[in-house]
Amino acid sequence: MKKAKKVLLYLGASIILLVGLALIFPTWTPKIDGADSISVLEQVEINGTGHELMIRGQDENNPIVIFIHGGPGVSEIPYVTKYQDLLEKNFTVVRYDQRASGKSYHFGEDYADLSTDLLVKDLLAVTDYITTRFNQQKVILAGHSFGTYIGIQAAKQAPEKYEAYIGIGQMANILENEWDGLNFTIDQAKMSGNTTDVEYLQGLTEKVQSGDMLTPRSYVLKYGGAARLIDNNADINNGLWFGPEYNLLDHIRYMRGVSYVQETLIGQAMKKPLPTIVTKLDLPVYFIMGQYDYMTSAKAAKTYFDQIKANKKEFITYGQSAHYPQFEEKEKFSKWMVDTFAK
Numbered sequence: 001m002k003k004a005k006k007v008l009l010y011l012g013a014s015i016i017l018l019v020g021l022a023l024i025f026p027t028w029t030p031k032i033d034g035a036d037s038i039s040v041l042e043q044v045e046i047n048g049t050g051h052e053l054m055i056r057g058q059d060e061n062n063p064i065v066i067f068i069h070g071g072p073g074v075s076e077i078p079y080v081t082k083y084q085d086l087l088e089k090n091f092t093v094v095r096y097d098q099r100a101s102g103k104s105y106h107f108g109e110d111y112a113d114l115s116t117d118l119l120v121k122d123l124l125a126v127t128d129y130i131t132t133r134f135n136q137q138k139v140i141l142a143g144h145s146f147g148t149y150i151g152i153q154a155a156k157q158a159p160e161k162y163e164a165y166i167g168i169g170q171m172a173n174i175l176e177n178e179w180d181g182l183n184f185t186i187d188q189a190k191m192s193g194n195t196t197d198v199e200y201l202q203g204l205t206e207k208v209q210s211g212d213m214l215t216p217r218s219y220v221l222k223y224g225g226a227a228r229l230i231d232n233n234a235d236i237n238n239g240l241w242f243g244p245e246y247n248l249l250d251h252i253r254y255m256r257g258v259s260y261v262q263e264t265l266i267g268q269a270m271k272k273p274l275p276t277i278v279t280k281l282d283l284p285v286y287f288i289m290g291q292y293d294y295m296t297s298a299k300a301a302k303t304y305f306d307q308i309k310a311n312k313k314e315f316i317t318y319g320q321s322a323h324y325p326q327f328e329e330k331e332k333f334s335k336w337m338v339d340t341f342a343k
Contacts, residue, residue: 025247034058041245046125052103057092063341064136066094068123070145072265073258075102078239078246083327086334090342096126103250105257116268123154127161140341142166145296149269156278164284169296169323172304173273180297181215182208188223211270225294229320229328275304285313290321
């Protein structure tokens with residue numbers, strides 16, 4: 001009996017030690033070979049709070065592209081290196097966790113003033129930090145999903161800071177977007193013969209039309225309106241649990257951040273749809289949409305695109321992709337980036 005107790009105590013102490021190590025285990029981003037390469041993961045104070053930045057590229061003198069993650073609150077740092085390896089050959093790629101998201105979520109910090117306007121100010125400050133650090137006058141700005149809501153406003157406010165704006169999975173009129181998504185999931189459920197899903201989704205019609213709720217993302221994912229050529233959920237989970245950029249404490253930060261920011265920020269975006277606040281841009285504008293995207297409807301994005309006034313604008317559709325064309329068809333995206341900005 002005493003021996004069994006000792007074994008249990010030993011096992012318990014070992015588990016506690018392993019959990020403790022996992023919580024504080026040092027994080028990093030894999031090294032890139034080359035005399036002028038850069039591969040850093042660091043915390044930088046931006047507008048009074050710590051922002052986690054990941055900067056990677058084979059030559060730090062290459063053109064810079066800043067990516068703004070979506071969600072809200074869904075950092076792409078934990079998993080995105082597998083999809084940006086081609087970009088890193090010709091660009092210095094900057095990713096950052098937004099305020100209150102991922103590794104930029106700080107326990108005990110007051111986020112009562114969190115707003116989309118504040119995230120735009122943060123992005124402008126991140127841009128200034130990057131251009132100063134690398135001695136470049138302009139950078140390329142690329143938003144993804146909810147990140148397009150932040151990115152396109154920054155592009156409007158300070159076009160002189162950016163070479164171009166790229167909206168990937170571009171947000172538009174949220175009510176139109178959600179209506180498209182609901183109809184898509186209902187149609188797909190009917191085609192699959194899933195009468196239970198059809199009945200449930202049809203029961204959401206009034207709430208989605210009125211803006212009281214979004215089309216459930218689990219159903220958009222189930223029926224192929226989120227990702228078709230990759231398993232994005234598996235990528236995120238693998239990055240959070242096993243990737244070098246995040247440890248267990250960061251995983252907890254990520255989950256706390258997502259639960260905190262989504263309702264607040266989505267509600268603000270619902271009240272201020274992009275077509276009512278950004279209708280003219282004084283820089284080149286590109287929307288890149290997956291044909292099967294029903295997280296941010298390609299149809300709604302095209303309607304918005306047609307309303308925007310810009311000297312140069314282009315709407316690009318990727319025929320095999322859903323909400324992640326830059327990952328699902330990364331070779332095509334990388335070639336387009338090189339052809340457009342690096343030649």
